[in-house]
Amino acid sequence: KAKGDKEERVFLPGRKNPVILIPSSPATHLLQRIRDEAHRFAITYHRRLRGKALLASRLDEIAGVGPTKRRDLLRHFGSLEALTEASEVELQRVGGIGPRIASEIRAALTNVDPPVTSSLPRE
Numbered sequence: 051k052a053k054g055d056k057e058e059r060v061f062l063p064g065r066k067n068p069v070i071l072i073p074s075s076p077a078t079h080l081l082q083r084i085r086d087e088a089h090r091f092a093i094t095y096h097r098r099l100r101g102k103a104l105l106a107s108r109l110d111e112i113a114g115v116g117p118t119k120r121r122d123l124l125r126h127f128g129s130l131e132a133l134t135e136a137s138e139v140e141l142q143r144v145g146g147i148g149p150r151i152a153s154e155i156r157a158a159l160t161n162v163d164p165p166v167t168s169s170l171p172r173e
Contacts, residue, residue, distance in 0.1 A: 060081065108158045109155070111158060112155060114150070114151045119144075119147065119151075122146065138155075139152075
């Protein structure tokens with residue numbers, strides 16, 4: 051641990067004071083790995099939700115793209131990244147997406163600003 055960092059503590063139900071963990075203990079390492087995995091999972095989920103909200107709002111602004119076409123686009127491309135990188139020709143392969151709508155989708159998605167990550171909580 052860096053200078054000034056406190057020792058690892060675990061709070062247990064029914065106990066007022068925390069259990070202080072021994073830094074070199076295998077149990078401490080296991081609990082740290084579990085904690086780190088839970089944090090990674092939560093952060094990944096949060097980023098995915100934020101990305102979907104950003105993309106959905108951009109797609110909602112396009113005339114002719116409603117909930118059904120938005121769902122079809124996301125199902126066809128499988129991810130937000132793939133949809134953002136798709137060409138107009140690839141977009142037109144999705145049922146109901148013609149040249150005009152494909153062009154508008156590309157224009158809307160190429161103007162998407164990169165996500166701001168400075169607002170994410172730090173560990």
